[in-house]
Amino acid sequence: MTVPTTSAPVEPATATVTAPPLRRKRHGWRREIIVSLILLPICLIWIYPFLWMVGSSLKTDTEIFGSMSILPEDPQWENYSRAWYEANIGPYFWNTIFITVATIAIVTITTAMIGYVIGRYPFPGKKALVVVLIATLFLPEGYTIIPVFDLINQLGLSGSLWGIILAESGGAHVIQIMLFAGYFRQLPRELDEAARIDGAGFVRTFWTVMLPLAKPAIATAIILSLMRVWNSFLIPLVLTLPQPELRTLAVGVYSFQGENMTDWSGMAAASTIALLPIVIVFLLLQRYFVEGVAGAVRG
């Protein structure tokens, strides 16, 4: 499995396309407009569920029912406070933030370390390690949830958020490892030599020379972990069954549905609170999302 460098974005290579002759250009222009006019409504329908969700979170229930419109007549901000306080979305939000930040920190550091040695150093057993890593890619999550549940209980962590953090961090993060391995592999050899001349040991070379150079890989790895942890459902669901106060947003909104079947505006507000952070991060850092996903095929 070879691994991509993060340097090549997925964006089509616009720069290499030379200006076409004028006649073709006018023809292409008409085509572009037609294609855009077909795609735009399709795309708007595509994201309609999210627009509807945000709109409904500011409506009254009677205004939502049986209507496909998006804009609220008179914004009902109290839907948010009802979701935040009465449906406990507030605590779930902070639980999710805590789990996400801790898991990302653990996963990014550990995968950068193992990726660094896989990418740059020979050592006995390396081949076997890589084979095992790739094999775990094909393991369905449902296959291991029962022992994970058992293990967290035996470790005495079933009553704390750390149980969830550990279980999330422990899943094989093969893509991140391969991403780091590929990135560190292509950094020039001279760096090690320069660092050695300066008297830096193994740890210091990694920490002060290599890791700061790997910022693009770190960003991609963080985004990959963020997408996985923020959206995780099965692990937090199973681990919080006896402790509703430890729920994450995904589990909280799911339970909200079971408990307040008719409170659509509250549910829409809760869903908006849960989805907005990840959507904003996505819109700001799209490149890394796409890069992370693309890495799976390039490998």
Next chain:
Amino acid sequence: MATLRQVGPLTGSGSATTLRERLWNARWCYVFMLPSVVLGAMFTLYPMVSSWYISFTDWSGIESEKRFVGLDNYREVAGDDAFWSAFGRTFAFTAAAVPAMLILALLAAVVLNDASLRMRAVFRTMFFLPVVTTTAIVGVVMSLIMNPFDGPLNAALLNLGIIDQPVDFLGDPDLAMWSVAGVFVWKWMGMSMIYWLVALQTVPQELYEAARVDGANRWQTHRSITVPMITPFAVVIILITFVGALQTFPLVQAMTQGGPAFATELVELYIYRLAFAADYTPRLGYASAVAVFFGVTVLIFTLAQAWGVRRANAMQKDVKGGERR
């Protein structure tokens, strides 16, 4: 720390050294992989081994002792109608969702790969948006949207005159699974689209230019340039999409919880119900047997596909080599 010597860099380590020396020289490598290896061993490898062990026991998860029952659980799986129905549904779900997703995604990718389309980044963002959102929450929202009484989907279809009376997308046992599969395709299509875009971008632009100069139309260009160039990627993309389509739990659990009348109970949901959601005593031992049986089936299927991928790629290379000669 500073007194330890540097581990030999990337290549060219002396081959005359003994294994012990090589292990010692690489000591920092092992230290660096330790955290990942320990975490992976605890939460990926141990659970694999452990689920085999649990599958041979009768255990509710409440008592601490697991009673060994040999192959009893597996015998029960073989004759379990509920399991085989779930198995069949999982197969049908995958068979419907995977091709639909791949074809839609390829279409979108081909259209968006056109560099002269200035708004393509905006369109790509919109198609990709569902992928980044929390699946379980999307499931909750979609169950509201598909609601037969007050949901906007029925309102839209009624207004347009496509239907006369509301459709119960998720409550009708004959329809529910296809509704869920449709949402699944919508949710993950953007992912496959990015895969296809990666594949399409490996095709050199000059080839298209040359084809245009030769007077080939778009369809001919795609058939004779795009298709053969992206075939090696296609097999990998199909494999990844197939494996992804088996991860159905968050969406289906949030939308229907396996209902109505088990019409959408896929294997993952059946395992969850046996182990955690049962109104009767949880059966973690039996649920593990189902999970192991299903996991091994999927693994065999995946390996067969992976083998097919290698064969196809090897054949592709032979063909290309032949052409060059």
